[in-house]
Amino acid sequence: MALFNTGTSGRVKSNDINGDAAILAYNALSGDTAQSLEWRLITNHKLKEIYQFELQSLLVGLATALFAVAIGTFITARIINHSIAMPLGIVTKMAQSLANGDLVRGMSDTEKDKVRVRQDEIGEIGQAFDRLIDYMQGMGIAATSIANNDLTTSVTPRSENDELGNAFAKMVADCAMPWDRWRKAPKQSHPPLPNWWLHLNNQAMPPDKLPPPSNRWPWASPNKLQASPRRPLQWNK
Incomplete structure (x- = not known):
């Protein structure tokens, strides 16, 4: 009752009429009638319910x-x-x-x-x-x-530092050089092709199955032709 005597409104942590911990909220009514009757409003909410609601809100969040x-x-x-x-x-x-x-x-x-x-x-x-x-x-x-002994392929290096491209281009040029020299020379003065180049271009046949030298390489002598497991080179004449 001491709270009511203050004539103010507020809330306080206390116990309800059942002795349970609760929050008590009170309010003094205004007006002449309320003062003459000395009525007061008071409500309570149990702390257990408040804590449970706050916990549920926390869990949902x-x-x-x-x-x-x-x-x-x-x-x-x-x-x-x-x-x-x-x-x-x-x-x-x-x-x-x-x-x-x-x-x-x-x-x-x-x-x-x-x-x-x-x-x-x-x-x-x-x-x-x-x-x-x-x-x-x-x-x-x-x-x-x-x-596959096809030296008609064209290899163009991408730069001067292109090691593979320069190596392949040089390989193709070196292998094709004897044939180019022979093809461009006058027929009556065809120079002999290197033995390694002749060996590279022989048919993959045993010696007794090879065609006559005149049908293979007219400029090559028979004693320079040997069997090789490689295929003949293909050239663009």
């Missing part, structure tokens, strides 16, 4: 925050996987294939475009690998042609 974090993490992971992890995986696959001698001819352009069409650093790496693969594939074609 925490669950909402965790759900938002999970959704954000999932979206971020998808973005990172699509924009970084997957392209880097393709580049790594290219590098591993090249390291094993596989020139990734079976990789589709659609898969390559996932890297090389990007307008960022990863795209630049993909474009560099694409040029490297094209270069290595070109060198592979040139090497196959040379191995």
Whole structure:
């Protein structure tokens, strides 16, 4: 009753009529009638219920925050996987294939475009690998042609520092030089071709199956022709 005697409003932590801890809120009514009757308003709310409500609110807020974090993490992971992890995986696959001698001819352009069409650093790496693969594939074609004794292939080095390109170009030029000299010389003065070049151009047949020298190389003497497992060179005359 001491609270009512103050003639003010407020709240205080106390006990309700059942002896349970509660928050008591009180209010002194205004007006002449209220003062003459000395009526007062008072309400209480048990602390246990208040704490339970606050705990529920806290749990709901925490669950909402965790759900938002999970959704954000999932979206971020998808973005990172699509924009970084997957392209880097393709580049790594290219590098591993090249390291094993596989020139990734079976990789589709659609898969390559996932890297090389990007307008960022990863795209630049993909474009560099694409040029490297094209270069290595070109060198592979040139090497196959040379191995098959086809010296009509053209090898153009990409720069003066292109070791493979310069080596293949020199190899083709050195192998083709005897034939060019012989072809350009007058027929009556055809110079003899080197023994190694004649040996390189023999048919892959045993000696007793070889055609007469006149049908193979008219300028070569029979004692210079030997069997070789290589195919004959093909020339553009």
